[in-house]
Amino acid sequence: LRQILNPVSAERVRLAFDLAITGVRLCPMTDGPAATIDSGALALSAGRIAWLGTMHEFEALRANCPRLPLDGRCVTPGFIDCHTHLVHAGRRTDEFVQRLEGVSYAEISRRGGGIASTVQATRAAGFELLASVGERRVRRALAGGTTRFEIKSGYGLNLESEREMLRAARAIGTRTGASVHTTFLGLHAVPREFANRAEDYVTYAVDDMLPTLAREGLVDSVDAFCEHVGFSPAQVRRLFERAKALGLPVRLHADQLSDSHGAALAASFGALSADHLEYTNSDGVAALAAAGTVAVLLPGAFHFLRETQRPPVAELRAAGVPMAVATDWNPGSSPVASLSVAMNLACIYFGLTPSEALAGVTRNAARALGCLDECGTLEVGKRADLAIWNVEDIAQIVESLDDDLLHSAWIGGRCVVSAPRLKELVTAGDGSGRAF
Numbered sequence: 408l409r410q411i412l413n414p415v416s417a418e419r420v421r422l423a424f425d426l427a428i429t430g431v432r433l434c435p436m437t438d439g440p441a442a443t444i445d446s447g448a449l450a451l452s453a454g455r456i457a458w459l460g461t462m463h464e465f466e467a468l469r470a471n472c473p474r475l476p477l478d479g480r481c482v483t484p485g486f487i488d489c490h491t492h493l494v495h496a497g498r499r500t501d502e503f504v505q506r507l508e509g510v511s512y513a514e515i516s517r518r519g520g521g522i523a524s525t526v527q528a529t530r531a532a533g534f535e536l537l538a539s540v541g542e543r544r545v546r547r548a549l550a551g552g553t554t555r556f557e558i559k560s561g562y563g564l565n566l567e568s569e570r571e572m573l574r575a576a577r578a579i580g581t582r583t584g585a586s587v588h589t590t591f592l593g594l595h596a597v598p599r600e601f602a603n604r605a606e607d608y609v610t611y612a613v614d615d616m617l618p619t620l621a622r623e624g625l626v627d628s629v630d631a632f633c634e635h636v637g638f639s640p641a642q643v644r645r646l647f648e649r650a651k652a653l654g655l656p657v658r659l660h661a662d663q664l665s666d667s668h669g670a671a672l673a674a675s676f677g678a679l680s681a682d683h684l685e686y687t688n689s690d691g692v693a694a695l696a697a698a699g700t701v702a703v704l705l706p707g708a709f710h711f712l713r714e715t716q717r718p719p720v721a722e723l724r725a726a727g728v729p730m731a732v733a734t735d736w737n738p739g740s741s742p743v744a745s746l747s748v749a750m751n752l753a754c755i756y757f758g759l760t761p762s763e764a765l766a767g768v769t770r771n772a773a774r775a776l777g778c779l780d781e782c783g784t785l786e787v788g789k790r791a792d793l794a795i796w797n798v799e800d801i802a803q804i805v806e807s808l809d810d811d812l813l814h815s816a817w818i819g820g821r822c823v824v825s826a827p828r829l830k831e832l833v834t835a836g837d838g839s840g841r842a843f
């Protein structure tokens with residue numbers, strides 16, 4: 408705890424703080440056990456965390472700044488959803504019904520449903536509809552405490568539509584204030600116009616789409632669906648080699664429906680993350696550990712597909728592989744918007760502890776997006792991306808399947824979702840209410 412405190416003189420404090428949130432339980436989510444500061448304060452300056460510690464220590468600073476007293480509430484880092492397909496159009500309710508009747512995801516995909524049906528709807532939608540629908544989805548997730556999102560392409564599958572998806576993802580970030588990490592997922596499915604010509608499609612994605620979109624500044628990382636109904640390890644390797652040449656980090660949909668040795672493949676490229684992992688074997692776990700690749704668990708897809716094979720959580724834990732939890736928000740296999748729900752499912756189905764689940768949507772999710780220097784924990788100098796909760800014990804956030812526990816969400820020191828009358832609660836200092 409001492410390491411995250413930052414003693415400064417009262418004089419400097421007077422100059423530096425824009426606002427202090429006081430009387431709260433702080434959950435810094437820094438490495439090690441999820442230690443909390445029960446009666447704490449957190450001070451913000453220029454959109455960053457400038458100080459945090461106990462109320463006793465805060466009072467000793469004699470800081471002259473506005474105070475927001477939120478006695479008894481919990482403060483966590485803003486949640487990070489590190490795996491979503493939230494830019495998309497259309498619904499796949501018919502497939503939900505078919506799956507309830509016993510048809511498998513792979514069978515639906517072979518019949519031309521699955522990803523292909525969302526591709527059709529997304530291509531028809533165009534930029535503005537994708538951006539406005541996606542914006543609504545992100546605002547809803549903000550109200551559940553998620554302040555940073557990874558958003559994948561992969562429902563366009565041609566240059567024009569993949570570009571529209573990635574531009575929509577960027578626009579959603581601008582419109583909502585949320586931080587957005589864009590991922591090129593050109594190798595999500597083979598589009599109809601390339602039927603039976605998968606190699607030609609891979610060449611198009613690798614030699615044409617990816618370099619063009621990267622040059623346009625639309626790609627923060629590169630992903631692929633490595634699966635028998637997706638792309639082979641050899642095809643993924645071609646994509647990842649190009650990504651590497653372009654200086655882009657990679658991540659992978661790995662071992663979701665079968666063991667394709669996807670985790671080991673991702674690790675061999677130093678991937679930021681390997682995601683799903685239901686069928687990952689021991690060698691895959693060891694490779695992830697050696698590479699420092701984050702295992703992203705997606706229990707929403709496990710639930711919706713009525714999967715029975717669980718990811719090797721005990722082995723991942725024993726090997727020290729950082730585990731993140733994400734929604735996999737998509738219309739076909741995981742229509743889940745809420746990270747609270749995803750955490751609950753990760754605990755119930757996969758055996759994560761509430762502390763592990765919370766680390767999975769904060770610290771480890773930040774690591775999966777390569778932004779742990781910037782967010783994911785409450786530490787001095789990091790961006791003030793915060794979620795404040797009307798709970799006494801943070802495990803309540805994981806326990807609940809309701810999404811109504813958030814008090815407020817903050818991005819870069821600005822309150823973007825608030826409880827009613829939050830502004831009137833600011834009681835001391837210059838009263839400028841600048842943070843709002």
Ligand SMILES: [Zn+2]
Pocket residue numbers: 490491492660735
């Ligand atoms: Zn996915």
